[in-house]
Amino acid sequence: GLLIAPEGGGQPYDRFRDRLMFPILDARGRIVSFGGRAMNPDDRAKYLNGPESPLFHKGATLYGLPEARRILGAGSKSDAAIVVVEGYMDVIACHQSGFANVVAGMGTSLTETQLNTLWRLASHVVLALDPDAGGQRAVLRSLDTARESLDRETEWRFDPRGAIRAQSRVKADLRVAVLPDDRDPDEIVLDAPQTWRDLIAAARPIVEHVIE
Numbered sequence: 309g310l311l312i313a314p315e316g317g318g319q320p321y322d323r324f325r326d327r328l329m330f331p332i333l334d335a336r337g338r339i340v341s342f343g344g345r346a347m348n349p350d351d352r353a354k355y356l357n358g359p360e361s362p363l364f365h366k367g368a369t370l371y372g373l374p375e376a377r378r379i380l381g382a383g384s385k386s387d388a389a390i391v392v393v394e395g396y397m398d399v400i401a402c403h404q405s406g407f408a409n410v411v412a413g414m415g416t417s418l419t420e421t422q423l424n425t426l427w428r429l430a431s432h433v434v435l436a437l438d439p440d441a442g443g444q445r446a447v448l449r450s451l452d453t454a455r456e457s458l459d460r461e462t463e464w465r466f467d468p469r470g471a472i473r474a475q476s477r478v479k480a481d482l483r484v485a486v487l488p489d490d491r492d493p494d495e496i497v498l499d500a501p502q503t504w505r506d507l508i509a510a511a512r513p514i515v516e517h518v519i520e
Contacts, residue, residue: 451518
């Protein structure tokens with residue numbers, strides 16, 4: 309996916325021209341694709357990922373996963389949280405500051421495959437997405453994905469009319485860290501690591517966040 313062949317024929321050209329490159333690794337640390345950030349502010353796409361391929365599936369990949377697995381313990385479920393941010397720079401800044409339990413999706417909302425990967429690594433997942441409207445929409449989509457895909461247990465409850473009904477409850481601990489309105493994760497963690505630590509520790513259950 310590094311080159312694109314023009315539809316009308318001619319020489320292939322560089323997909324990631326004038327972009328800062330980020331190697332994307334699979335869970336075993338092998339390069340499977342690249343991401344690129346536009347260096348030209350007039351470029352329509354600020355970030356660009358490589359195309360889907362036999363090696364790279366966007367909805368199954370988490371940026372920073374090999375490093376997070378090493379810190380959380382590959383193959384064993386840790387009591388620590390695993391934190392999900394939005395971008396490559398957020399992950400890099402967190403890792404540089406000593407917070408290696410941070411990953412990012414290849415888009416703003418998590419897929420069922422990504423969530424299941426996260427729950428195999430850690431006892432709870434914290435969403436620390438950008439505080440803009442796009443980040444909040446991603447929180448809502450992540451809740452829907454969790455409700456639809458994760459293990460459930462059934463509870464029997466009385467409804468307001470006194471009838472007994474079965475209610476499924478998601479057996480997962482999904483939380484949201486509330487970030488300041490004007491700051492992204494990479495800015496917070498580089499300027500004030502303790503503030504980042506406190507924000508993650510204060511993350512609240514996702515349903516409580518959505519109601520608020």
